[in-house]
Amino acid sequence: MIQRCNEIMATTLAVTSLLLGVLLPSPVAAFLCIKEVNNGIAVLVTLNQCKLTCGPFGVLWPQPQTAKLGADVVEFLPTNVFLTPLITDEVLPLLLEAFDIFKGNLEKHHPHYSSGSAPWSSHWSPSSAIHGVEVKVQVQGVETFLTLHTNESYELHIHTDGDKTTATIIAPNFFGARHALETLTQLVEYHENRGTLMIVRTASVYDVPAFKYRGLLLDTSRNFFSVAAIERTLDTMAANKLNTFHWHITDSHSFPLYLESLPNMAFYGAYTPSQIYHPHDVRHLVQYARVRGIRIVPELDAPAHVGNGWQWGETHGLGKLAVCVNKEPWESYCVEPPCGQLNLANPNMYTVMAKIYKELAQVFSPVDLFHFGGDEVNLNCWNTTEEITSWMTANNNSLDADAYYDQWGVFLNKAQKLFTESNNAVEVAGIVTASSLTVADRVEQYVNKSQFIIQMRVIRTTDPIIGELLRKNYRLIISNYDAWYLDCGVGDWLGEGNNWCSPYNSWQTVYDHSPHDIATRQTGSSRSDQIVGGEAAMWSEQVDESGLDAKRLWTNPRTNWQPAETRFIHHRQRLVKRGVQAERIQPEWCYQNEGACRRQQPLLPVLEKCLP
Numbered sequence: 001m002i003q004r005c006n007e008i009m010a011t012t013l014a015v016t017s018l019l020l021g022v023l024l025p026s027p028v029a030a031f032l033c034i035k036e037v038n039n040g041i042a043v044l045v046t047l048n049q050c051k052l053t054c055g056p057f058g059v060l061w062p063q064p065q066t067a068k069l070g071a072d073v074v075e076f077l078p079t080n081v082f083l084t085p086l087i088t089d090e091v092l093p094l095l096l097e098a099f100d101i102f103k104g105n106l107e108k109h110h111p112h113y114s115s116g117s118a119p120w121s122s123h124w125s126p127s128s129a130i131h132g133v134e135v136k137v138q139v140q141g142v143e144t145f146l147t148l149h150t151n152e153s154y155e156l157h158i159h160t161d162g163d164k165t166t167a168t169i170i171a172p173n174f175f176g177a178r179h180a181l182e183t184l185t186q187l188v189e190y191h192e193n194r195g196t197l198m199i200v201r202t203a204s205v206y207d208v209p210a211f212k213y214r215g216l217l218l219d220t221s222r223n224f225f226s227v228a229a230i231e232r233t234l235d236t237m238a239a240n241k242l243n244t245f246h247w248h249i250t251d252s253h254s255f256p257l258y259l260e261s262l263p264n265m266a267f268y269g270a271y272t273p274s275q276i277y278h279p280h281d282v283r284h285l286v287q288y289a290r291v292r293g294i295r296i297v298p299e300l301d302a303p304a305h306v307g308n309g310w311q312w313g314e315t316h317g318l319g320k321l322a323v324c325v326n327k328e329p330w331e332s333y334c335v336e337p338p339c340g341q342l343n344l345a346n347p348n349m350y351t352v353m354a355k356i357y358k359e360l361a362q363v364f365s366p367v368d369l370f371h372f373g374g375d376e377v378n379l380n381c382w383n384t385t386e387e388i389t390s391w392m393t394a395n396n397n398s399l400d401a402d403a404y405y406d407q408w409g410v411f412l413n414k415a416q417k418l419f420t421e422s423n424n425a426v427e428v429a430g431i432v433t434a435s436s437l438t439v440a441d442r443v444e445q446y447v448n449k450s451q452f453i454i455q456m457r458v459i460r461t462t463d464p465i466i467g468e469l470l471r472k473n474y475r476l477i478i479s480n481y482d483a484w485y486l487d488c489g490v491g492d493w494l495g496e497g498n499n500w501c502s503p504y505n506s507w508q509t510v511y512d513h514s515p516h517d518i519a520t521r522q523t524g525s526s527r528s529d530q531i532v533g534g535e536a537a538m539w540s541e542q543v544d545e546s547g548l549d550a551k552r553l554w555t556n557p558r559t560n561w562q563p564a565e566t567r568f569i570h571h572r573q574r575l576v577k578r579g580v581q582a583e584r585i586q587p588e589w590c591y592q593n594e595g596a597c598r599r600q601q602p603l604l605p606v607l608e609k610c611l612p
């Protein structure tokens with residue numbers, strides 16, 4: 001059974017919009033590989049070849065801005081791939097490393113690949129054994145660290161002449177070139193009948209991401225993740241061209257980071273002695289991420305979400321560094337157990353913060369963005385702590401909410417100054433989570449818009465706070481718990497300027513998940529310079545290592561109809577070959593029989609009842 005690529009114009013598909021409550025007919029062009037019996041008459045190709053070349057974007061994920069792919073492929077062996085770097089000396093070590101990763105990923109296309117020795121067997125034809133693939137990389141820039149100003153665009157051109165294919169990558173810097181290598185990997189597949197690889201004969205891709213910040217948050221406090229698990233997450237992010245790993249390192253549950261100047265933090269705060277990140281682990285991950293086009297944004301959540309790890313102050317003569325630690329009944333002092341908040345009344349707390357910041361700035365060097373946390377402060381914790389209320393009173397503060405917000409604001413600005421000092425006086429953009437301090441009538445008093453970016457978490461797309469902050473000229477990172485976000489977060493390397501998910505109009509209309517659209521609806525313009533990007537969250541209360549890879553590849557059953565489906569499923573297969581343990585999205589039969597697993601009828605919303 002081999003495949004043919006058919007274009008199917010589906011004009012009758014309809015999807016129930018849960019948000020809008022109407023039926024929207026969506027004319028969608030979909031290209032499908034159709035399985036047929038090989039009767040020797042029709043021109044049929046293997047499934048992989050069909051997928052590589054079917055439709056305007058083949059199996060590229062996320063979809064590039066523009067792509068032109070030839071219909072033909074040429075076979076080659078991964079041993080005949082070589083690099084011609086036309087780049088600056090600064091960038092060479094990074095590029096060599098990225099090229100090794102690229103070649104490793106090509107090898108993994110082989111179904112029997114195992115640990116560095118792909119069994120390139122003897123089925124290939126003599127022509128594929130000599131066919132060469134030259135990867136020419138032209139980079140003029142000297143940038144070796146990703147920043148919010150990095151231009152991540154690239155061009156990729158493939159042409160084939162006789163027994164040589166040349167892939168030319170042109171990018172303003174290493175980071176664009178790295179993305180191009182990722183795209184190039186996706187223009188290569190395993191040839192099932194020949195045991196070789198194949199690459200599209202000709203192609204042109206122009207690409208640039210719609211957002212500067214394409215993030216994934218990982219929480220390593222509720223559950224510890226090994227360095228290897230984090231590496232796999234970074235691999236998967238790189239394959240999806242996500243560029244920001246937001247590391248929520250600590251929380252009230254545990255403090256898994258070993259600090260040379262403050263060993264007690266991990267001593268008191270780690271779950272076990274083996275569940276600790278050492279400075280060399282962190283440095284390793286920063287470099288591992290960088291080669292994959294990813295910046296790591298460390299977060300030290302404060303002044304709430306601290307607790308375990310901070311208890312050593314009293315026995316070491318520094319007083320209570322945190323209050324309400326593990327206090328019960330937790331419902332009165334925090335949003336989830338265990339509780340804990342920094343002790344604003346204790347000046348030693350700031351000395352300790354400064355030490356932590358200093359080490360963070362060193363091990364994460366160079367820091368591009370720093371996350372100050374700032375969510376879910378519980379005023380009642382402070383207000384029921386005698387040390388804090390007496391301090392408030394002694395400083396002529398009242399005990400009402402506004403007085404506490406003032407002190408929280410003082411804390412935030414001290415923290416910002418301490419971090420800048422710790423970072424050799426280099427001020428980096430800080431991120432804070434939206435909170436009661438960032439509401440419309442308080443935000444300008446406490447949050448300096450040139451210093452901070454506000455991360456919009458736990459909000460609905462219709463929440464007017466988004467428009468209010470944009471009108472006040474704050475920069476935002478859009479980050480929702482709603483399922484729609486992860487969907488699009490995986491694929492947000494898309495569209496032209498204003499339109500996050502622009503090739504997916506139906507998604508966009510139905511799921512209403514374009515940050516620029518949200519901005520337009522609330523403020524009358526897309527505010528593209530103020531929306532820095534988006535972030536998907538991986539809180540670890542209920543996820544541990546085993547669920548990590550799978551969650552990366554979320555798909556929403558209600559989007560089954562849409563044209564990205566087949567590319568997305570293929571992308572997931574590709575990640576599995578690279579060693580990511582993703583769950584199957586569908587039975588293999590659906591992978592081979594594209595389009596056959598779609599629901600014909602829209603699903604109606606069903607109300608669930610929970611019975612005891």
Ligand SMILES: *[C@@H]1O[C@H](CO)[C@@H](O)[C@H](O)[C@H]1NC(C)=O
Pocket residue numbers: 151152153171172
């Ligand atoms: C990014 O680089 C490309 C290629 O050099 C260039 O065309 C584009 O204008 C640059 N974008 C910005 C925002 O500088």
Ligand SMILES: *[C@@H]1O[C@H](CO)[C@@H](O)[C@H](O)[C@H]1NC(C)=O
Pocket residue numbers: 394395396
């Ligand atoms: C508090 O107010 C009193 C009376 O106005 C004043 O004497 C005192 O210096 C103030 N204390 C502080 C810490 O500002």
Ligand SMILES: *[C@@H]1O[C@H](CO)[C@@H](O)[C@H](O)[C@H]1NC(C)=O
Pocket residue numbers: 379380383399400401404
């Ligand atoms: C703090 O406690 C006092 C009573 O001791 C109360 O009057 C005040 O409203 C409380 N403040 C907050 C923010 O709950």
Ligand SMILES: *[C@@H]1O[C@H](CO)[C@@H](O)[C@H](O)[C@H]1NC(C)=O
Pocket residue numbers: 427448449450451
């Ligand atoms: C806001 O931050 C900028 C950049 O650090 C600084 O120049 C400015 O003085 C700050 N504004 C206020 C009101 O503190």
